[in-house]
Amino acid sequence: MNKAHYLTRTLLTCALFFTFLSKGLTQQIAVKDLTVDHLVNPFSIDNPKPRFSWKLSSSVKNTMQSGYEIRLGSTEKITKNIFWSAKQNADQSVLIPYNGPELASKTKYYWQVRVTDNHGKTSDWSPVQYFQTGLKPNDWTAKWITVAGKDTALASPYFRKEINLSKNIKSATAYVTAKGLYEAHVNGARVSDDYFTPGWTSYKDHIQYQVYDLTKSLHKGANVIAALLGDGWYKGRIGFSNQKQFYGDTRGLLLQLEVVYTDGTKEIFNTDETWKSTNGPVLASNIYDGETYDARKELTGWDKAGYEESEAWKPAAIMAKGTEKLVGMSGPSVTKHEVLKPLKIFKTPLGETVVDFGQNMVGWVVLKARGAAGTQITLSHAEVLDKAGNFYTANLRSAKQKNIYILKGVAEEVFEPHFTFQGFRYVKVEGYPGELKAEDLTAVAVYSNMKPTGTFSTSNPLLNQLQHNIQWGQKGNFVDVPTDCPQRDERLGWTGDAQAFAATAAYNMDVAAFFTKWMKDVSADQLPNGSVPFVVPNVLNARDAGSAGWADVATIIPWNMYIAYGDKGILENQYGSMKKWVDYISSVAQNNLWNSGFHFGDWLFYRPNDDNDGRAAVTDKYMIAQTFYAYSTQLLINAAHVLGKAEEVKQYSELLNKIKAAYLVEYVTPNGKPVSNTQTAYVLALQFDMLPEKMREQAAQRLVQNVRDYGTHLTTGFLGTPYLCHVLSRFGHDDVAYDLLLQEGYPSWLFPVKQGATTIWERWDGIKQDGTFQTTDMNSFNHYAYGAIGDWMYKNIVGINPVVDQPGYKYILISPKPGGKLTSASGELETVYGTVKSSWTLADGTFKLDVIIPANAKATILLPKTNKREEIGSGTYHFESKY
Incomplete structure (x- = not known):
């Protein structure tokens, strides 16, 4: 190799290296x-101005x-048909509203984004994503x-x-909805993995419809679209x-199938009187009582x-359209989510065959069986066993929670319900033919498809079980x-x-x-006078509304x-409802005192059985x-x-001063x-700043004394519990908050954990200290309200906190507060900007x-027992301090 050739190769290698390095830096x-x-x-x-979000890496x-x-087009090859684009010098990456030409209905749009950072680097365009607009009423x-x-x-009728x-x-x-619940099929298969469609809404106001891409499910020639219906809610x-x-x-x-052929022509197939219907194997299906299925x-x-x-x-018969909106x-x-195998199969003292799945859950059991035609198998569901170890269903009240399967007598048959779920x-x-084995049953957890975002663990196993x-x-x-x-x-x-529970959720x-x-x-079922029902969707009486804290x-x-x-949009959408509710209270208040109407109060607060000393x-x-x-x-x-309503800020600020003044005079x-x-009285007064500054410290001290007077036990119910530890920490009593959190005796968060609970109980003593049960009228063992302590655990133990004036964790406060003899704790949260870890x-x-700290976010770090405060940007960091 001559020198000139060697030099040329060397220069070329260097050029390729720097090109690679430059590309790497760019990316x-x-x-x-x-x-x-x-x-x-x-x-x-349905939103005419859909909002775009992304995360940076x-x-x-x-x-x-x-x-x-951002660029948006009507085909996957966006650059060939750009419908709208937006370019801004801004750090906003969450819920950026579309502001282009009016979007057509039932149309798929494709979009992608690229960003530039503060280091002068520009990303590649993201992979193409899409959204499809919904139907307008006339569609x-x-x-x-x-x-x-x-x-x-x-x-259940089959169509x-x-x-x-x-x-x-x-x-x-396909656009599909139902009055009741539906399960849609095409060419021998379910159209989706969704269950309990169209979902439960305030049906008298609006019913949701679902949209399914059936392009790969249909073919030229004969096809079948079909559905079965359940009673549902x-x-x-x-x-x-x-x-x-x-x-x-x-x-x-209601089903509308819209087909576009490769030659550009279109055809629509609708539910109408040409559809056929009959009944089939689902003999009965009810959310409370379960399902009966006859495979014959x-x-x-x-x-x-x-x-x-x-x-x-x-x-099929045509039915009236109705006045409700389709949304x-x-x-x-x-x-479907987790699949659980039996922990054990055993005989109770009463001789019943019971399967323990080891986890209180919601969903159903998938059952396999072989047997003669007409064999009836009954699955009954319960949360707990009684003190003697027998199957306990008294707390279900009238809900049967039973699925009944009748065999058709062929080879192995597999059953799971369609329109019901069990807790x-x-x-x-009962009635299982032959020996019941663990491989014959699996339990499937069923719930809304929410992405897990948070993890939390400590050196204390009981706290980990609580989480x-x-x-x-x-x-x-x-x-x-x-x-x-x-x-x-x-x-x-x-x-x-x-x-x-919302903040913990x-x-x-x-x-x-x-x-x-x-x-x-909530807005749809809010009463015309502004009062809000006890339950939403509201299936109780209209007068069942207006309780404080509900x-x-x-x-x-x-x-x-x-x-x-x-999400500023939820404030915009709900502001009218928020205002109507506050105005309702004002309309029934006397001299700025809300001292009328029915209230649940501090529901399920501490009430000892023999309360001779008050x-x-x-x-x-x-x-x-x-x-x-x-x-x-x-x-x-x-x-x-937030919404820039300055006049209403002034108006309601004046009202707030009057409300607090009336509180002081009256209470x-x-x-x-x-x-x-009571603990709740102090907690709410301090959490909501009802007391002047000069009164707050002594109120916090009285709260602490009250806690100690009860042997370091909480006595709060549904309204006081979520804020109890927050108030203690705010006023410098983290030690008391930890003492309450780690209390193992009744009443406490860990008492159910020590009793073997795998979910949160409705009552502090759902199972009493002697192993007996609380009242059968109201005693759920899966009831999240007292799980609101999770909010304090994330914010204080691992110290992951949002900052109000830069919401969504755009700015983060990391402020862990060790205590309770914990030697370690770790938490992660997937925010709208990315992963936060402490x-x-x-x-x-x-x-x-x-x-x-994720890209496009910043944080303040407060180390415990020091005055050290550090402002940081995105990245991975390590801190140490003497404690």
């Missing part, structure tokens, strides 16, 4: 996790976005169909229609007093082409709506429970879309979601009401400030003692903290 910034209105590639966006510390460019050409005659049968597609298919989209038993047909007495199906009545091939319809298949999905669908850990099996219980309580009760319990004859969206899972959907129902869900959850996700922690309900009046007013002021002595000397150890007087 240090990237975008990921694109969403539209909190959803990934959503199919039914960078290996370089202190990275901030300095600009972004619906399908007709509502139902069974011929009156819909009186308990059995089918064979269609012929004459050409090759480019795309096929619409027609089935719901609420109290054996209430049925609350929303209507007739189940109905199966309609083999009913959802496939070529099926011969018997005389039992009758033409696209704004929340996550209900899907259980234990399953009693486990909190998470499983959320899973089991977030089944399309936030329910109070998933097992007995209730399962309602109690507003007080939801507002108490946002740590554990991404609940932005879940609560966005549910808050629309109805305040109208203000509390929108504000919590704004703080957790930086130890029950009874807090005056009207005093509680006054504090929530102030809190809702403050949150309305906060929302008005506090001149020496600062509340009329109810992990610490404490040993030999040295506190070590490891922190991760």
Whole structure:
């Protein structure tokens, strides 16, 4: 090799190296996790100005976005047909609204984004994502169909229609909804993994529809579209007093299939009178009572082409359209999640065969069996065993929670229900042919499809089990709506429970879309006078509304979601509802005192059985009401400030001053003692700043004394518990907060844990110290309200805190507070900007903290027992200090 050739190769190698290095540096910034209105590639966006979000990924510390460019097109090859683009020099990467030309309905749009960072680097364009707009009212050409005659049968009706597609298919989209619940099929298979569609909403106001891409499921020639219906919340038993047909007495199906052929022509297939219907193997299906399925009545091939319809298949009947609106999905669908195998199969003292799945959960059991035709197998579900070890169902009240399967007598048969779910850990099996083995059963957890976002662990196994219980309580009760319990004859969206737990829920899972959907129902079911029902959707009497701490869900959850996700849109959407609620209280208040109406008060507070010395922690309900009046007013002021409503900030600030002044006159002595000397009274007064500054310290001291007077036990109920440890920490009593958290005796958070709980109990003593049960009238063992302590655990033990004036964790406060003899703790939270992590150890007087801050966010670090305060940007950090 001559020198010239060698030099040329060397220069070329160097050039390639620097090109690679330059490319690597350029790609240090990237975008990921694109969403539209909190959803990934959503199919039914009704928002005329959908909002785009993404996260940044960078290996370089202190990275901030300095600009972004979005482009949107009507085909996947966006550059060939750009419909709209936006370019801004801004660090905003969350919920950026579309502001281009009006979007067409039922149209798929494709979008991508690239960003520039503060280091002068520009990312590649992201992978192409999409969203599809929903139908406008006039786009619906399908007709509502139902069974011929009156819909009186308990059995589920099956509907089918064979269609012929004459050409090759480019795309096929189905729009489906129902009155009742539906399970849609095409060509022999379910169209999706969604369950309990169309979901539970305030049906009299709006019903959701779902959208499915069936392009790969259909083909040229004969095809079948089909569905079966269940009673669900619409027609089935719901609420109290054996209430049925609350929303209507007739189940109905609405389906519209729109096909685009490769030659550009289109064809629409609708539900109409040409569809056929009959009953099949689902003999009865009810959310509370379970499902009965007779495999001998199966309609083999009913959802496939070529099926011969018997005389039992009758033409469908057309039903009236109704006044309710049809709206696209704004929340996550209900899907399958964890699959659990039996922990053990055993005989109880009464001789019953019971399966223990080891976890109180919500969903159902998939059962395999072989046996003679007509063999009936019954699965009964329970949360706990009684003191003697027997199957216990008294706390279910009238809910049967039974699935009955009747075999058709072929080879192995597999059963799982369609339109019901159970809350259980234990399953009693009756009538099983042969020996029941562990491989014959699996339990499937079913809940809304919320992405897990938070992890939390410490050196204390009991705390870790408590966190486990909190998470499983959320899973089991977030089944399309936030329910109070998933097992007995209730399962309602109690507003007080939801507002108490919402902040904790946002740590554990991404609940932005879940609560966005549910808050629309809060607005829809809000009474004309502004009062808010006890449950939403409201299946109780209209007068069952307006309780302090329950109805305040109208203000509390929108504000919590704004703080957790930086979602100004939920404040815009709910502001009218927030204002109506505060104005309602004002309308019934006398001299600025809310001292009228029914209130649940501090629900399920501590009440010892033999209260001879007045130890029950009874807090005056009207005093509680006054504090929530102030809190809702403050949150309305906060929302008005964010939304730029200066006049209303002024108006309600003046009202707030009057509310607090009236509280002091009515409920506090001149020496600062509340009329109810309870933990909840002090907690609410301090949490909501009801007391002047000069009175707060002594009130905090009295709270501490009250806790000590009860042997370091809490006595709070649903309204005081969420704030108890927060107030103690705020006023410098972290030691007392830890003592309460780690208390193992009744009443405490760890008492159920020590009793073997795998979820949060409704009552502090659901199972008493002697092993007996609390009242059968109201005793759920899966009820998330007291799990609200999770919010304090994340914010104080691992120290991951949002900052109010830069919500959504754009700015983060990392402020861990060790205590309770913990030697380590670690927490992660997947925020709208990326992963935040705070992990610490404490040993030999040295506190070590490891922190991760995502790109496009900043943080303040406060190390415990020091005055050290450090401002940091994105990246991974390690801190040490003497403790």
